[in-house]
Amino acid sequence: MNIGITFDLKDDYAKDGYTEEEIAEFDRPETIEAIEYALHSLGHSTERIGTSRALAMRLSKDDRWDLVFNSAEGMYGFGRQALAPALLDAYEVPYIFADPLCLAVTLHKATAKRIVRDSGIRTPDFAVVETIADVEKIVLPFPLFVKPVAEGTSKGISAAAKIHDRRELQSRCEILLSRYRQPVLVEIYLPGREFTVGVLGTGSAAYVLGTMEIILKDGPDPGIYSYDNKKHFDERVAPRLVDDATSRAAADIALAAWKCLGARDGGRIDVRCDDAGEVNFIEANPLAGMHPRDSDLPLIARMTGVSYASLIERIVASASTRSPR
Numbered sequence: 001m002n003i004g005i006t007f008d009l010k011d012d013y014a015k016d017g018y019t020e021e022e023i024a025e026f027d028r029p030e031t032i033e034a035i036e037y038a039l040h041s042l043g044h045s046t047e048r049i050g051t052s053r054a055l056a057m058r059l060s061k062d063d064r065w066d067l068v069f070n071s072a073e074g075m076y077g078f079g080r081q082a083l084a085p086a087l088l089d090a091y092e093v094p095y096i097f098a099d100p101l102c103l104a105v106t107l108h109k110a111t112a113k114r115i116v117r118d119s120g121i122r123t124p125d126f127a128v129v130e131t132i133a134d135v136e137k138i139v140l141p142f143p144l145f146v147k148p149v150a151e152g153t154s155k156g157i158s159a160a161a162k163i164h165d166r167r168e169l170q171s172r173c174e175i176l177l178s179r180y181r182q183p184v185l186v187e188i189y190l191p192g193r194e195f196t197v198g199v200l201g202t203g204s205a206a207y208v209l210g211t212m213e214i215i216l217k218d219g220p221d222p223g224i225y226s227y228d229n230k231k232h233f234d235e236r237v238a239p240r241l242v243d244d245a246t247s248r249a250a251a252d253i254a255l256a257a258w259k260c261l262g263a264r265d266g267g268r269i270d271v272r273c274d275d276a277g278e279v280n281f282i283e284a285n286p287l288a289g290m291h292p293r294d295s296d297l298p299l300i301a302r303m304t305g306v307s308y309a310s311l312i313e314r315i316v317a318s319a320s321t322r323s324p325r
Contacts, residue, residue, distance in 0.1 A: 003039055003316075004049045004065035006072040006084045007032055012051075013075075021227070024153040025073045027291070034292040035069060038312040052083040059091045067319060068095040071290060078150055079104050081287055096319040098286035102262040106284040107150050109185050112261060116281050119260045121253060123281040124274070126187035129173045138169070143189040146172050148180040152285070154227040156180055161224060162189055190280055192273025194225060195247060197254035198300035200311075201318050202264040208251040210304040212296065213242045233294065241303040249279045257281050265318040266311070268297055 008026040036046045047065065049055050052072050068088055074080025082100035089100065098106075106112045113123045127138045128149060138144075144163040148156040156176055163169045169186070176184045198209035214225050215238045221229050229236045254269035263286035270282040289295030292308045301311040 001066035001320075002045045002047065004047050004068040005032060005035060006049045006052065006055050006068060006070045008051055008071075008073050008075070021155060024155060024227070024231075025289075027071055027289075031071075031289075031291045031295075034308065035071070035290060035312065038309040039069070039316070041309050042313055042316065044316075052087065055084055055087055059087060059093070064091075064093060066094075067316070068093055069316075070095045070097050071287070073152075073287065078108050081107050094319065094322050096265055096315060097267070098264050099262065102264070102286050106261055106263070106286055107152075109147075109149050109283050110183070112284055113187075113281070116257050116260055119256070121257055121260065121281050122278060124188040124190055126185060129177070129184040129186055132170070132174055132177060135166070135170050135173055138186060140186065140188055144169060144186055145189040146176065146184055146186050148176055149183040149185045151180060151182075154225060154230050157224065157226045158228060159221040159224060159226065161226070188274075190272040190274045190282075191223075192275065192277060193246060194272045195242070195250040195254075195270070195279075196285075196296050196300070197251055197269045197271065198266075198297050199254060199258045199263070199269060200266045200314050202321070203259065205318070205321075206255060206258055206263075208255055209297075209306065210241055210300040211243070211247045211251050211254075212239050212300050212303065213247065214239060239296075239299065239303075241300070246273065246277065246279065253279050253281055257284060261286070266297060266315040268300075 010023045010026045010028055013023040039046050049058055052074055070084050072084040074083050081103040086100040088095045110128045113126055117123050125140055129135055142164055146161055146163055160172055173184050194214040195211050197211045199206055200209050201207050217236050217238055219236045250271045253271055257269050261284050267288045268285040271279050272282050273279055288297040292298050298308055
């Protein structure tokens with residue numbers, strides 16, 4: 001097939017003056033190169049499209065592809081990840097990964113939690129702070145955990161995310177509301193083991209690739225998978241592939257959430273245990289990073305003996321079931 005690739009490159013936004021944190025979710029050139037190399041090794045041709053804006057221009061000029069490998073994150077609004085898929089749907093071009101509904105729902109973490117909770121999947125109780133006055137309405141027991149409602153790569157998460165009293169809650173919500181200009185998710189803090197579960201496939205064909213436990217070394221943000229800990233992953237995180245009773249429960253919840261949210265082809269579900277050892281859904285990542293060395297989904301694949309090219313092959317095979325070809 002001739003496969004187009006949509007993406008946002010860190011370098012392009014850095015040249016325009018965006019900060020390192022603002023562009024943390026975007027791709028490095030080597031990620032796109034690795035995707036291209038894998039697709040070429042599988043016999044496909046590729047064409048770089050770029051951002052959602054570039055995609056809109058290309059579609060308006062009647063450019064088409066057999067399939068589009070979508071990695072475009074977007075920059076603004078709750079629908080930023082949904083923009084490229086929505087454009088591709090409008091022009092009936094098949095693409096890899098989740099559709100606009102799934103991407104919009106999962107980017108807004110509170111909405112995703114409401115949906116999985118209504119489906120009977122365990123998730124910690126939560127509240128959403130849209131204005132600072134909402135803090136007074138929160139009746140959840142401390143300690144709490146706070147983060148921006150629609151960011152990835154642990155943006156806005158540090159040691160200060162764990163909240164012990166109402167004064168801390170007020171102060172931290174004020175900071176996050178001002179800095180990220182979006183609501184704040186406040187949920188009961190879970191002190192137990194943390195996992196990220198790699199999932200491949202769509203609907204009834206979806207399956208768990210592997211479950212990776214996040215084990216944090218000693219560092220400035222102890223016990224919290226923070227933005228800074230992710231940034232220094234090699235020095236501060238000791239991930240391990242696990243297969244025990246708790247990790248199998250994590251895999252079950254992750255797969256149920258994946259299907260419930262309508263995720264497709266490949267991605268990750270993050271879960272964490274409460275003080276009783278019960279696994280809880282935290283958030284979904286249906287547009288997971290694909291850096292061959294640093295991203296969690298390729299890392300899980302590598303731990304399970306699946307090469308990067310084979311991972312891409314499985315993802316393309318899943319998406320190809322929706323392609324006319």
